[in-house]
Amino acid sequence: MLRNTFLYAIGICFLMLAKVKNHLQGYAAKNISVSEVNKCIEYDLHIVEHWSFYLRNYTHDANCLVGKHVLELGPGDDLGIGLYLLSKNCSQYDACDVHDLMQFTSDSFYEQFFEKLQTINSHADIDFLKAQLTAAKQGNASKLNYKVSNDFNLATAFVEDSVDLVFSQAAFECFDDIETTISQLNVVCKSGAILLTEIDLQSHTRCIRDWDPNYIHRYPRWVYNLFWFRGIPNRLRPYQYKEAFERAGWIDVSIVPLKRLDNLDKSYAGVHKDFADHKNQMDYLSIIFCARKG
Template identity: 40%
Template sequence: MKHYVIGLFFLVLSKCKYHLAKYTPKPIDRVDDCINYDFSVVSQWEEHASKYFPNYSIQDKTILELGPGADLGIATILLSKGAESYYAFDIHDLVKNVQPDFYEKLIDKIAERSDSQDTLPPDLLDTVLTYSRTGEGKINYICKNTIDFSEIKDRQIDVVFSQAAFEHLDNPQQALSLLSTKCKSGSILVAQVDLKSHSRWVRSNDPLNIYKYNDFLYNLLSHKASPNRVRPSQYQSILKDNGWGDIQIITVKSAVEPYLTTARKYIQKEFLDDHIASLSIMILARKK
């Protein structure tokens, strides 16, 4: 009961903060940490993609990332690996204040990690610094209140990546339906989804807290950045309905005992499914 009340307090606090300041990302004040994070995200995506999709490659591919985060480091890394073009979509404009020296240092790190610097696009720095906001460049960053993917032609996308963004979709059914029309037959989707509470103290001490409240109360205290509480089976059903197959749901991080047994007593019945222990999952799918 204590964690229920504390979680409720943080939901109220989160809504107040959002309406006062909207969504504000952490400042890029530790450049090395941000760069290492970007590398780790790409590495994790590629590790899962290579395992589940034979002949996986991003060479000459068009990539879409949903929710790119606070910089275009991932876009830069993917183009350095041979991707033809990259489209990022977000409702919060998080990359506008990134300084050029961040990308300069990132490209230096890419060169250090590369087998041969000759393989790096010579105009990589210029490409990321002059990214397009209209969908007409090699690196495109589209930010608007409603994401409809209208900047992309139908059946243009080869690979969809996402890191901790699906859980923030207001209407996953609509968003994934629109996204699916932009993907080629045979395209792949690799998306990590954060299923746990997002407020810092609660996330560490009661990660399943968001599932303890009924829909009325949770929706009353929700805002644009709140987790949508969509379950893995629902994502699977939505993808299947929109022409995706070979769907895999991989648990990346799980709640452990004795916490899990205690938390189950307070979780709403509709969330007590086979994945209730999953705090983070990776979704993989192929477009038919």
């Protein structure tokens, strides 16, 4: 009891700090700064392999990327993921974000990225990829189509009925209005399109997430809303994503826990009553969520 009261108070300080930091510094995406180029490159390559692994499991198709028109939501700091997907013969990479985080990424990042790509895939058409990157940076038509849109309106940003695969990494939990995003996905996705996203359900604050990962769930909505800023976790639980997609006509929902608390009692200790029911799966800290557009 005393411990939970203490953690409640500490958590308020972290919520306040996160809001002040966001106000002063703006939105910061990754734990890795773009100056740590090698780490960023490894991260991008790893994310694509990670998605591919879960996508193959979901589709039972070894060639599930080839020829596919991909849309990534909330891509973060660089276009490495898009370039790697194109090198794996995806036909098109679209991406949308509310923050223009790519503007800080240096040309030397991409030079090193292409060098790395050449070493892992000698067949990759680096000249083609460089041309796509240049066209994208100049705002010309490109297979690498990155849009920054403050209203995050996917339906106006991309071509209707064009997308085969939607990917996203640690971004869905930041979205303002999941129902609207799903209804816009319904416009741009083809029938049978697949969505695969890793959703980070726990606190995003680095100093606290390891020892009190569910601290953001200690507060009633009105308290949490006092510290709201764009990009703060929306606190939606897995069942709520599932229900929202199913309501919009998506089928075959699969939820795979990636990171989980092993002590169920601890997972629920101190959480607000809105999250106390076991349907909230408070032991799930991150998940892979897949669904198919019906």
